[in-house]
Amino acid sequence: MRKLLLLFLFTGMAATAQQNLTLKQATSGQYQEFAPKSLVSPLWRKDTKAITYLSDNYASLMQRSEAGNWEETTLVTKTELATALKSKFPDETFVMQIFPYNYQWKDKSTLQLEVSGKNKMYLVLFDADKKEVKSAVAISADAKNQVLSPDGTTVAWLNDNNIMLSGKVEKTVTNDTDKGIVNGSDYTHRQEFGINKGMWWSPDSGNLLYYRKDETMVANYPLVQWDARIAETKNIKYPMAGMKSEEVTLVAYDIASGNKITLKTEGPAEQFLTCVTWSPDSKFVFVGVLNREQNHLKMNKYDAATGNFVKTLFEEKATTYVEPLHDLTFVPGHNDQFLYRTEKNGFEQLYLYNTDGKQLKSLGYLDVVVQDLLGFDANAKNAFYIGTADNGLERQLYRVELSSGKTIPLTTANGTHNAIVSTDGTLVLDSYNSTTTPNKVAITDLKSKKLTEILNAENPYKGKTVLPKMELVTVTSADGKTPLNGRLIYPANFDAGKKYPVMVYVYGGPHAQLVTNEWLGGASLFDYYMAQQGYVVFTLDNRGSDARGRDFEHVVHRNLGVNEMADQMKGVDFLKSKSFVDAERIGVYGWSFGGFMATSLMLDHSDVFKVGVAGGPVCDWKYYEVMYGERYMDTPQENPEGYAGNSLIGKAAKLKGRLLMIHGAQDPVVVQQNSMEFIQACIAAGKQVDYFLYPTHEHNVRGKDRVHLNQKIAEYFDTYLKK
Incomplete structure (x- = not known):
């Protein structure tokens, strides 16, 4: 009797629990409620046969070792770490809700951690076996880009646009009052070319190498701030394609003497300095010097003590572009x-x-x-x-x-x-x-x-919701020979005898891949949410996207959108071959490059796409920045036909279907001028277009407001495509 009752309760609960995803779940559940169980921040301890990771409640650092037969044990708790810190800094209050997830192993027993105090941040070296703080360097709580020296004694960090040293050495490295001079920033060259740092300690901790970016000559671009009684302007530096770009040098700072040596990276002032690497003996610096045209790279060697050029190790040239991405x-x-x-x-x-x-x-x-x-x-x-x-x-x-x-x-x-x-x-x-x-x-x-x-x-969805069927498919590209990876998500409660509307989700640009053999097929839960609402959801990684090699990507050169759209239309042909697809109800949605693609498809193939949503779209590549834009399009002066051919502004009169364009008013990546110029072109052409602005958001809509965004997208498709 008890077994029958339990069975009844279980099945009854399952029947009531398995509901469609809510918009909130479709927005954040993939990374929270429905995230598959995993190890958090796993690392091997150096020179050991032991693995560490955070506990399920993030309160402890756990360990499994070969010596312990790989059984889980607790290595360090956040309480033990806090106690050790308190003993060293009795007057400080440490904010430690979780064990620091961005820990590193300096050696087999020493952890490198960042811990927040009441008013300061501490870069800590902690002995995990003895539960003792070996050293700790305090820096401002507002510090950015902090980098601990290899010997663990000194931290280089950014105070706005200047570099400070704290710890064993306390110095102000730079003191530029002009905000157009930016030192040590990882936002050099707009973080293209794999740049993720702006300061490099020499292996012997004797020198600090850093970027010095001069952007005083770059045009100011206004972002209107709406929260003041009278709206104010925040200017950012935005080097648009074909216009004046920033000028960057590399400076080696001698910690002991305070001397600064600028590497003699001779050449045009607007070249790019990439692949920055110290030699292991701290005597030389290797730099990939890339011309502004981005088709000629020189891997150069420089003397760190004098800044003198030593030699060019090798060169790379291309008829399209060379893209260094790694040190x-x-x-x-x-x-x-x-x-x-x-x-x-x-x-x-x-x-x-x-x-x-x-x-x-x-x-x-x-x-x-x-x-x-x-x-x-x-x-x-x-x-x-x-x-x-x-x-x-x-x-x-x-x-x-x-x-x-x-x-x-x-x-x-x-x-x-x-x-x-x-x-x-x-x-x-x-x-x-x-x-x-x-x-x-x-x-x-x-x-x-x-x-x-x-x-x-x-399966984290078991007993909570039933995800629609998903399958990976292959479509032959417009060149007639290249296999393209696609993802097809069927509508919930699929009936092969019915016809369904389609939402094509697209990105299509370089450095992005949407279709993969991983959990959910690489899709977002929003895709599955739309399928639960009765849509076929389709995505295709066209030529030009990532992870398929140089020739696969470089077809975009000087003609962004052309081959990408041709491949997407092969995807449409694939969809139309399915008896359950309603060819009269096909829509498209994309963001950023995907917004450019979605709008392009709405304009160039207006007989196919009835509804589109374009977020943060590039509408004319002359409004995009130098580093990314010129790599793929060259300058407007060099490639006027290419810029004219893919300008959405010049095609606005071709619009037939319902298009919703969305932009963040604070977007520093794809500036709002793109969509405003397109809207104006639609007005001039007598074309109706829907427009929505997120006043406080940048290039994407994040946080709790993303639920609002997804609701707007879903309702737009429901209103104009589903009926």
Whole structure:
């Protein structure tokens, strides 16, 4: 009787619990309520066979070790860390709601952490075994871009546009009062070319290298601030395509003497300085010097003490563009050898060079595109990396022998592998997911092949909601030969005898991939929400998108949108071949480059697309910035036909369907002028268009307001496409 009652209660609860997603769940649930269980911030302890990660409640740092048979134990709690800090700083109040998730292992026992006090931030070195604070450097709570020196004694940080040093050395490195002079910022060259930092300590901690960006000559661009009684203007520096750009130099600051040496990166003032790397002996700096045209890269070597140019190691040229994205990686124990990543031979792969500029070995493997270089084994005989497989759909772990170039795939299960390798190269922690697997985590011994399962996540939607069917599909591109990856999500309660409206979700531009063999197929929960509302939801990664190699992407050069649209229309042909697709009710939605694509499709193929939503769209590439825009389009002066051909403003008169354009009024990436000029062109052409502005948001709508955004998009499709 009890079993029957429990069965009744269980089935009854399941029947009532499995509802469609709410808009709030569709917006944030993918990363919260419905996130598959995983390890948070996993890292191998250096020079050990132990893995660490945060506990489920984020209150402790957990450990599993080979010596402990991989059983979970608590290594350090946030309380123990707070107690140790309090003993060193008795007058400070530490704000520690969770154990610091961005910890690093400096050595096998020392953790590097950032901890917030009441009015200061502390960069801490903590002995995890002894539960003691080894050292801590206090900096301003408002500090930005803080970087701890390799010896752990001094922190370089930004106070607005100037560099400060705190700790063993207390100095003001720069003191520029003109806000147009920006020192040490990672927002140099608008963070293109893989730039994610603006300051580099030398390995011996004796020098600090930093970007000095002069943007005084760049035009001011006004962003209207609406919260004042009388609206005010906030000016940003925005170098538009074909106009004056910033001028950047690299400066080496000697910590002991205070002397500053500017590297003699001779050439035009508006070139780009990339791939910035110290030599292991701290004597030289390597810099990738890229011309503004972005078709000629020189990998140069400079003397850090004098700033003098030493030599050009090698050069890269292209008829389209060269795009350096990664610093050099020196081979441990070999100060004269480094790995360089480039797509010069068709796919971004690894090459072994010496510091004389000689290529020692090509380490590429088939058509694999390197996604993440993980490191080396104990003797630096092999390197490990995550790379693509199955036409970019998958991510697999590979090992390559540096001397021979022999490459071995270390993972084989179809899907997406996110692996980290122990410092001796003998153990792998592999987090794996696919369209059918939420998440599996296991430790593999590469010598014995023994696998120890750590976690096997359950389907987080089970008993809560039923997600519509999703399948990965292949469409042949407009060139008649290239296979394209697509994703088709069927409507809820699918009936093959019915006809359904379609929402095409599109991005289509470089450095983005929407379709992958991972959980949910790479889709957002909003896509599944729309399918639950009765739509076919379709996405296609056209030529020009990421993870398929140089030639696949470079078809966009000087003609953004042309080949991308041609491929998207092949996707439409695929949709029309399905008996359940209502060819008279096809809509399109995209943001940023996707907003440009959505509007382009609404204009160039107005007989096909009846409804469109375009967020933050580039409407004329002459209004976009130098670094990204000129890479793909050249300048308006060099390519007037290309700029005219893909201008949405010039095509406004072709609009037939219902178009909703959305923009953030504070957008510093795709400035609002784009959509305003398009709206004005629609007015002049007598075309009706819907427009919505988010007054306080930048390039995307984030936080709680994103629910509002998704509601607006869903209601727009329901109003004009679903009926």
